[in-house]
Amino acid sequence: MPASYDRLRKFRRGVPMVVRALSALLLTDSALSATPRAPMTVENDRPMSRTDFFNVTARRPGDSHSADASDLLNGQLGYSSYAAGGVANLPVLNGMADDRVATIVDGMRMGDGCPNHMNPIMSYVDPDSVSVARAIAGITSVSEGGDSIGGSVLIKRRPLEFSKTHSVLVTGRARGDYRSNGGGSGASGSVTVANDMWSLRYTGSYAHASDYRTGGAGHRVRSTSYLSFNHAVTAGFQKGADAADLTFGQQDIPYEGFPNAYMDMTNNRSSFVNGHYKGAFAWGTLEARGFWQRVNHVMNMLADKGGHSATTGMPMNTDKRTVGYSVDVTIPLSTRHRLMMGSQFFHDGLNDWWPLLWAAK
Template sequence: MSRFPAAPSPAEAALCGCIVAFCAHAAPARAGDPVVTLPSLSIEATDLPSLADSPLSASSPGASDRAAAQLGSPDAVALFHDTPGFSAYSAGGISSLPVLNGMADDRVATVVDGVRISAGCPNHMNPAMSYIDPDSVQTATAIAGITPVSLGGDSTAGTVDVERRDPQFARKGQVLVTGHVTGNYRSNGGGSEASGTVTLADDTFSLRYTASYAHAGDYHAGGDGGVVRSTDYLTFNHAVTLGMHKGNHLLALTAGQQDTPYEGFPNQYMDMTNNRSTYVNGKYDGSFDWGDLEVRGYWQRVDHVMDMLGDKGGHSPTTGMPMNTDSRMAGYTLKATIPLGPRDTLRLGSSFDHDGLNDWWPPLQGSMMMGPGTFHNVNNGHRDRLGHYAEWEARWTPRLSTLLGFRNDLVMMNTGPVSPYSWTGMMAAADATAARAFNAMDRGRTDVNFDVTALTRWQALDSLTIEGGYARKTRSPNLYERYAWGRGAMATKMIGWFGDGNGYVGNPNLTPEIANTASITIDWHDPHGQAWDLKIQPYYTYTHHYVNVVRLAQYSNGTSLLEFVNHDAQSYGINASGSYRLWNTVRYGQGDLVGTVDWVRGQDLVTRSGLYHQMPANGMVGVHETVGNWTGRVEMTFVKSKDTVDRLRNEPRTPGYALLGLGGSYRWRYLALNAGIDNVMNQKYYLPLGGLSLGDYDATGVLGPLKGMGRSFNVSLTGSF
């Protein structure tokens, strides 16, 4: 498999050059044009923030945190770095999987521009947040814990919600031209990025174009760890947004395309050798006499190809293992917010999501195992979800409010008959037998799921707010958990988004997970300003029918053949965050001490094993300073050794570590310079949620945990107009 060029094509380079030139000429002429920033269309006038829109368990990174995250990674998941309760499964350079309170991936309702996007890949190489570059994100929110039914269904962990910028408009009678261009460089892996946006608007119509490019080679591990193979990537994003604004009504339509010619996955047997996503996303916000209405609709097509890049020996047409996936997604969401009086607010909503999937593996030329026919892994599969909810929020007093919500999700799944590479022969016997049994069964499944959320917020003192409650959340299995049917060692090892090297078999008889969560959040803060703040959130979750695994067989290299099954499980932990104003003077500006601490423990109550990929106790302590146009930061990240592991998956233990990071930025007129050093001491460490380094295993024969990135010098320059 040949590599795509690491640099942009001539057309891409010309486009970037045109944007830069346009910015340079447009800035003096239009920099002072007034911009109309549309307010949120909310009719609620209350003393406390809405429980549904702003629960205390929600966290959003500030502007400086987002700038630091974007400097260090092109992955939008990195925006939530140091967010309480949040961690990430390591995957490709732009494809990490979000984790909230120890629950990952499909258990998290990941929403991009109001849309739930499912990964269309047996290894989940193209998750929802891989389709948006960090520079395009306007708001990013993670809710770890009890989630209102209006903010997520078909999930058990919480919600991660990111939104692109709304269209901008000019004041009446004027024309607005605005935008920015950013360039990034990272020394470790030679990573480079470019992104930019241009908006042309009057008081009614707005047209915006955004583009981004990101590339990196394999990164180097800390200490003397050498190169970490299969960590390179190349990706392009383009999007056009048309907006229309009149009175209390906003209409926005975005069409875009992402191309990822290649992306290495160090903890998978396969790499991504092409991924093209084409999408259309529409949004309407309106305010009426009776309340507010939000309508969204979307369509997305994903063409996905996997094989082995050079690190894993995929250079020729007779090596590797070609795997193709086509995904077609469409749906809508409706949300009505209706004030019933000065005290009560009613929210009603409806949504529908269609996920159609074809997953087939073409025969490999000259191979006895992968041929002579096509392996149909998922044939015309679909997962359709129809959801409705009602939510009542009441303000009993200026200091006491409650939220009660009910939700129903109808999940309908099915798939067509499948086929192995060959129906005859000793080498294909296991898959052929499994395919016959799979085709003979009734494969249609329908789940009727119910969620309940009950929350209470009490502002006991001006300095103390307490929020607590209970949630019953339900998640149906995904298409691969139910319909991955292969039984041969090679076929099963192509299934799994866990990065553990094991092989997985689906189970059509899986039942939905039902998670019962009790949580309380205590926010103790300065009643007069922002001098100090301390937030603590303990939680407990008991999950009926948790989708876990049983071991069917063990392979010679220590990995296993596993089947998805329902077990009961529990998880519990505590998240904490805080800040303290160290100084605030004219000469030295403002200095803050900030920190976070997370601890979670999960257990399968049937096998008594730890749940897979639970982040060990970890935290961050930092000092942030702002003096005029200058900001600086010093941060130390601490991670305890990982001793509680999933025995069935042979999850590796990892030692503890501490990483030092430095950063700073300076802004003047239309330019902003941002620089930082990650892992200043070049510490050698292993990623607790990194799984096994399968890319290195092919080259060295040593199967071990994935190494973390070593020291990297990062810099970015942004020009705005």
């Protein structure tokens, strides 16, 4: 075979690779130069790069009435969600979802208790109580949770407020919304009582909707109703470089329809405790966190799918418990070097049973 023909074949082989590389570079540069939407602000002061484009702070737009906290991340590059129930959208990062995406709320790493992922972690958080929502696509650093192929979603509630003087501070906020289609309504609010050292806050939210109707003919779309409650009480202390807080919370969803599934959620109750401490000492800084959560989850069919009693439908029960802690120590060694050490523990226990199968035995 002539040498000139062999060189031509190698050249033709290389052209598609070069074209693909140039196309990817042009598309990437174009995406990085795009201006983020108004509610989004980059968390870093330095210019945006390919490695930190996904680390974005998302704040709830004023015209958004969604009861699902996952909608806070809409518009971020690489992020999407699987629409399911009214408050149960599943986050997706670069096409990966479910257990491939770690969801961490206020330092608590939690997993879905439902085998069908009907109770995603962000459904336990009132969107109005969130101050920061970050979607990190791809490999996540250990400091941000790690151990997730698809990426991580980090949610942080609003920090506690303290009085700037010795006087008592009483403050709060409230929001409500309503839509005619399906009779959807929602409300949320918080009340804080604090001085310069202690702070106590209560936050609560409510969201409800009946089955909505299609446009035009106005046919009812079955299994689109839901009812959700979220409550949390946080007590905090700060003095000098020391700060600590403890949060007790509970979520209750008596029912939530899933129009795209054969099953519905007929009950979901979650209770959790989350404690956090951060302090500075002569030798360095110490940060510690401990948490516990229990989820009681029931799947079955709502009335428009055949009922949800113990003897009809297809009941599936779940009892899930999560417990963990993390300790991080940072010791400065020089003006340029520091030593970071830590310890972390996480346990996730799951018990599933089907009442009809037990009755058959």
